[in-house]
Each structure stands twice: as structure tokens, then as C-alpha cells.
Amino acid sequence: MALIGWAAQGQITTYVLQPTDLAGPLVFTYADDSWGTQMPDLNDPANRVQEFTEIGRDGTAGDTLGCNALTNGADVAGKIAIVYRGACEFGLKALNAQNAGALACVIINNGGAPVGMGGGANGGSVTIPVVMISTSDGAMIHDEVEAGNVEMLIGSVLNMFPNNLSITGGNMLLPIQAARPSMVSTTDSEFSVELGSWVHNYGSAAQANATLKATVTHDGNVVYEETSTPASINSGDSTFFNLPTFSQNGYTGRYELTYTTELGAEDDFPGDNTFTTTTAFDTLLSFAPEDVDGLPEQIAFFKPSTASQKFEICGYFKDANAHRLRVDGMYAAGTLSGNASMVGQQLNIRLLEWNDDFTGLSDAFFTDISEVMNGEFQYTDSLQGGEVMYIPFFEPTVLVDNQKYLFCVSTSDMNVFLGHSNTVNYDETGLVIDAITTLLNIDDQWSGGWNTGEVPAMGVKMVSATVGIDENNRVELTPYPNPTATRISIPMKGQTGKATVQVFDSKGTLVADQQVSVGGNNILSMDLSGLDNGLYTFHVAFERGATSSFRVAVSK
Numbered sequence: 060m061a062l063i064g065w066a067a068q069g070q071i072t073t074y075v076l077q078p079t080d081l082a083g084p085l086v087f088t089y090a091d092d093s094w095g096t097q098m099p100d101l102n103d104p105a106n107r108v109q110e111f112t113e114i115g116r117d118g119t120a121g122d123t124l125g126c127n128a129l130t131n132g133a134d135v136a137g138k139i140a141i142v143y144r145g146a147c148e149f150g151l152k153a154l155n156a157q158n159a160g161a162l163a164c165v166i167i168n169n170g171g172a173p174v175g176m177g178g179g180a181n182g183g184s185v186t187i188p189v190v191m192i193s194t195s196d197g198a199m200i201h202d203e204v205e206a207g208n209v210e211m212l213i214g215s216v217l218n219m220f221p222n223n224l225s226i227t228g229g230n231m232l233l234p235i236q237a238a239r240p241s242m243v244s245t246t247d248s249e250f251s252v253e254l255g256s257w258v259h260n261y262g263s264a265a266q267a268n269a270t271l272k273a274t275v276t277h278d279g280n281v282v283y284e285e286t287s288t289p290a291s292i293n294s295g296d297s298t299f300f301n302l303p304t305f306s307q308n309g310y311t312g313r314y315e316l317t318y319t320t321e322l323g324a325e326d327d328f329p330g331d332n333t334f335t336t337t338t339a340f341d342t343l344l345s346f347a348p349e350d351v352d353g354l355p356e357q358i359a360f361f362k363p364s365t366a367s368q369k370f371e372i373c374g375y376f377k378d379a380n381a382h383r384l385r386v387d388g389m390y391a392a393g394t395l396s397g398n399a400s401m402v403g404q405q406l407n408i409r410l411l412e413w414n415d416d417f418t419g420l421s422d423a424f425f426t427d428i429s430e431v432m433n434g435e436f437q438y439t440d441s442l443q444g445g446e447v448m449y450i451p452f453f454e455p456t457v458l459v460d461n462q463k464y465l466f467c468v469s470t471s472d473m474n475v476f477l478g479h480s481n482t483v484n485y486d487e488t489g490l491v492i493d494a495i496t497t498l499l500n501i502d503d504q505w506s507g508g509w510n511t512g513e514v515p516a517m518g519v520k521m522v523s524a525t526v527g528i529d530e531n532n533r534v535e536l537t538p539y540p541n542p543t544a545t546r547i548s549i550p551m552k553g554q555t556g557k558a559t560v561q562v563f564d565s566k567g568t569l570v571a572d573q574q575v576s577v578g579g580n581n582i583l584s585m586d587l588s589g590l591d592n593g594l595y596t597f598h599v600a601f602e603r604g605a606t607s608s609f610r611v612a613v614s615k
Contacts, residue, residue, distance in 0.1 A: 070225065070261045071101045073165070073190050074212040074330060076109070078203055084330035085196045087173050090189040094150065094178035097186050107214025108139060108163040108188055112204050115140040115156050115164075125152040129159040136160030139211050141204055144169040144191070148179030153189040163188040163213050167197030172481075174359045188213050216261055218294070220327035223262035224269055224320045226334055229484035229512050230297075231256035231318055234338045235494045237483055237514075238345035238355070239310075240521045242383045247306035249380060252338075253492055254285070254302040258320045260292040261328075267291045268323035271300035276315045282307065289323070310340040313349070336483055342604070343390075344466070346374050346497050347480035347516035354447045355516040360394050360476035361509070363501045371469035371500035372477050372515035373411075381458035383524055386410060387604055388434060388451035388559075390518040391468040392478035394444030401438040404475055406468060408434045408450045413463035419493030425505040428465070432456045436559065437572045447478070448574055449520070449557050451600030457524045465498065466519045477515065484512035522604045534607040536599060542612035545588040549599075551577045557602045560585070562595050570595070577601075587613055 073087040092098050099106035113135050117127040125142030129135055140161035142152050149166060156164040164187060168174065173191040190213055203209045216223060234252045244250040254273045260266055268289040275283035287300040305316075317335045326332055339349045347355040363370055378384075389408045395401060414427040436450040450468075458464065468477060485496040489507070497515050499506050508514075534554065538547040551558075554577050562571035570590065575583055587595075590613045599607040 070215045070217045070259070072212060072214070072216055072330065073192060074216075075200060076210040076212055078208050081200060081203060081209070085192045087190045087192050088175055089191075090149070090153070090176050090178060090182070090185070094182035094185060094189075097183070099186065099188055101188060101214045104215045104217045104219065106188065107212065107216070107219075109212045110137065110139050110162055110210065111207065112139045112141050112165065112200075112209045112211050113207075114204055115142045115159065115161070117155065121146050125155050127155065129155055132159035137162060139163045139165060139213065141165045141167065143167045143197070148181065149176040149189065149191075150179040150182035150185055153185045153187065154181045157185055157187045161187060163190070165211070165213075166191045168192070168194050170194060172358045175361070216328055218261070218263045221262050221264040222266070222322055222324060222326050223260070223328040224266065224292070224322050224326060225259045225261050225331040226256050226271070226318055226320050227259070227331065228334055228482070229486045230259075231334065231487055232491055233336060233483060233485060233488050234316070235485070235488060235496060236344060236346055237337065237348040238339040238341065238343040238518065240342060240344055240384055241311055241340040242521070242523055243378045243380045244310045244340050247308055250310060251304050251306035253304050255300055255491070256318050256320075257297050257299050257487070258292060259297040260294055263294055265291065265293045266322045269298065270321050270323075271302065272319045272321070273302050273305070274317045274319070275305055276317075278312065282314070312341075313337055313339045342521055344374065344376060344519040344521055345517070346483070346485070346514045347518075348482060354390055355478070355518040356480050356482065357392050357445065357447060357478040357516050358480045358482060359513070360392075360445070361479050361513060362473065362476045363499075366473050366501045368502050369469055369471060369500065370473065370475075370477065371409075371467045372479075372517060373465045373467040373498045373500060374515065374517065374519065375413075375495040375498065376464045376466065376519070377461060378458075379460055381460050381462060384458045384521045385455050385524040386432075386452065386458060386466075387455045387520045387522060387606070388449055388600060389466060389468060389520065390447050390449055392445055392447045392516065393470060393475045395474055395476070399444070400440075401444040402440050403438065404470070404472060405435055405437045406448065406450060406470060408452065409465075409467045409469070410452065410456060411465040411467060413465055415463075420489045420495045420507065421493050423495060435569070435572065436574065439573055445478075449559060449600070449602040451559050451561075451598070451606075455606070466517070467500065468515070468517045469500070478517070479513040480516045481513050483514055485514065486512060520602070520604065534599075534601070534605045536607045536609055538597070538609060538611055542614040543587060544613070544615045545586065547585050547587060547611055549583040549585065551581050551583060554601050554605060555603075559600045561598045562590075563598070564593060564595055587611070
């Protein structure tokens, strides 16, 4: 989960060839040379595997996990072995498949999208391709695999077909944020998107009429559609296609951007001809696309393999109209390996001013960075790892025009993995328009991010700076009884969603930090029996931006 390959080069695929009703590419991760130099290079067409699949079985209670020597070696030999994630290391599963004679190993995830795979103790002995696919894709093909009907291709498709154009996520221009505050996106001069992409010819035949088309839709309506003039691309070569800039006189809601490449005839391998992503305009700043709940999508969780003190993921922001924005808090998610308990683990957030004098990614450096505001969140026994948490800043902060900012989420426990997305890649955007998007800070060493294209999945809650703390966003909460000896009740007055309750003693020390869910006129009950006598200040921050503060006297 720390260092992996995400199939960044488009000619690498995990593809169902038959049955025809299931044919198409699968989202996957693969074991790369972090397992050892003996791993086959999937960019080399000589290492691709095209064969029927067979579920590997080891005869134990976890029969399809492949944690022991496979008992159906005669069925697996010469085929692609499929096993399920769980109970043992990925390297051991792959080695058991290899020892049974499998030509490749597919691991089906047990809880969502594919994740990065570490080789573990046995990875250095594995010499066959190893990929992971999602839980849903595994369920989709399972019955046909059992029936012996699934033929799969793993590896490079370079020169496998005559006609094969491709576009991939890391080679195209994208909006510099996947979610952006609408308050600084009111006109085309305040926000626009340069569009274009590299198109690769992985087929054996030269193409004389290659084109690139970009389409943007909003609420089901096409608001932009442009197609490039045709260009020639030789076999094994690529060409960058520029398209007109996309802009609107004001933005609201969610926009969907789709790139499509065509060659003027039937493409023999159409699964990588289209790429789609979204950009939302609301109260969130995020570089990962929003999920169905309007929060940064959490596809996989990562931590560095080298950090000893700090692991921090950051997003960059600078805007000529930043004074319109007030920053209240951030959304983030963390987890431990094996979904171990996160009780007591803490996530920290920081708002930083970046005052070094540079113009963009190409000349950025890190010598003058100072903290403006911070916040923290501690997991309790009612919360689970992997869940998106809202973390308020200790004080809401109004931004300044044209100031460079970094919004960061960190952990001081090097066993904690932080949430990321792999559905967008800003590499080409950074190169072409010199844009800074996301950064990593590992033990106070700054870098431009993972070299495999993952994006930190964190969001910054921004509201209008004209909404005062004590005006529309201020909620008056009245706890009772007050004073109290052991417990208080807090009527939530129609607030809904998640809220963070922080309690500070008379010296300003944080003594309690609790994340709760509220709805309608629910009453939150809090046990204060562990607090000493004294006066305590409560800060309540709701995920939709409302805040409240009050004091409670504890007297026993």
C-alpha cells in the first residue's frame, strides 16, 4: 500500500476478452519491481499473458484465499489463477499460484477498489504477473470463471492489434481542482480550463486520421464539444492535441468532462479510447473528485515506506479573489493495516502560508512556509478507519487575495494510511500549464507527490467570508443541566449530519474531542464524569459550516 504501480502507462491492461457480454477493461493495480527485479515488466509485450482463468483452491476453510499450496494445481496449471484477498500476504498467494503452474495471478479485493500490493516475505520469489481487481469486478466475472468461460489478457497491448489508439489519465489536461468553491468561480475570467491530451498509437498500423474530442456536460446538457483536426500518428508514437479553452459565465453544481480519441475506423481495442472525470463547484476545495455524498472520494489508502516522524498530504491554493472565502475545516480519512482499531489515533490539519517567490511547479521551493491555523481530531471507539471525518480548524480563517496557501492533513503515527484517489492524475497539467496541485511532506522533506499519480483525498470546507461567525452560521446551543456533576444534554436544534465537539479546560487544553452524527431535533448526551471540577468551553462545528460555543461548569 505504500509503493505500487497503478498502470500509469495506457498499454498495460487487465482485460476480459470473453465471454463477449463481459468483454472490456478492468480497473486494476499490479505488482511492480518493488517486489524485486525478477518481476516481469508489464510494459514489455513479451511478458503479456492471454489465457483462460481458474479459481485457485487450497482445501482449507478459506479455500479461495490461496494461503496454502493449491490443491487444484492440475486445473490452474497453464492458466491465470484467481484468488481472493484476505488472511495472508499478497506475495504468498501469488507464490502458491506460481508453484501450481499458473501463468499469472489475479487477486480479487475483499472490500472495494483495488489497492496497492506489497510483496511481503515471499514477493521476491514471484516471477509471474500479479494484479488486483475490485470486489465488484470479481463478483461480475465469478460465475463465468467457475464455468470456465473467462479469457483474460494481462500486460501490454503494444502492437497486438493493427488499430489501437489510447488516451490515459496522466497524459491529459484537467481542471486544476476536482472541486472548487463557487464563490471564486463566478465568471469565465475567474476560472477556465485548458484542454488537450496526448494520444498514443499502440497499434501496429500507422494512423492518418486520429482525432481528439472533448465534451463537457452540466445537468445533462452539453455545454462544450470540440474535436481536433485529424493528425497522423505512426505505430508506437504519440501526438499532443490542443483543444479550445473551456469557460463559462459562472459555474454551479457538477460538470462532467469526457475525452475521446478516434481513428476514423473501428478501433481493435476500444477500452482505452475514453476518459471521464468530474469537477464540482460548491463549498469544497478538493483535488480528488467528489463521491455521491459530495465528499472527496477515498479509493485507496497510502503511507510512505520511509517516514519516521511525519507524513503530511497537502493541497495548494491561490486565488485573486480569495478574500471572498472563509476556511472552517477539512475532510480527511485514515486507516490502519487490516482495518485495525483507530481508537486514540489522531489526524492533524494545518493551514500554511507559502511565501517563497516562485511562479509555478517548475521553480517552486520550500524555505518560507509558516502556519496560520491548525486543528485536530482524535478517533473514538464509535468511529471506524476509512470513514471521512470533518476536522474543524480551531478558528475559522478568512483568506487573502493572491496569497499562496497549503492545506494539509498529517499523522504522527507512521502506521496510519491516509486516503487517496487514483481516478485523476495531474502530471500533464503540471507540465503544460506549470500548475501546482498536491504535495507531500515526509519528515519535513517536500515533494510534488507520489510518482505513480495518486492524489490526496482531502477536502477543504470553504464558505463565504461575508457570513460572520456570529450571524447566519452561528447556532445557539443551550446544554442542561448546567452546572452538572456527570452528564449534559445538548439539543441540536434542527442541525443534521456530522459534528465535532471539542472541550477545553480553563487553561485552553483540549480535554475531549468527539465526532458525532446528529439529525433533526436530536439531543446529544455527553458523559463528563471523567472531568475535574472547573469551567469548560465547548466548541461545536457542524460539517455544513455552522458553529457554536458555550461553557459548562462541572461541580461534583
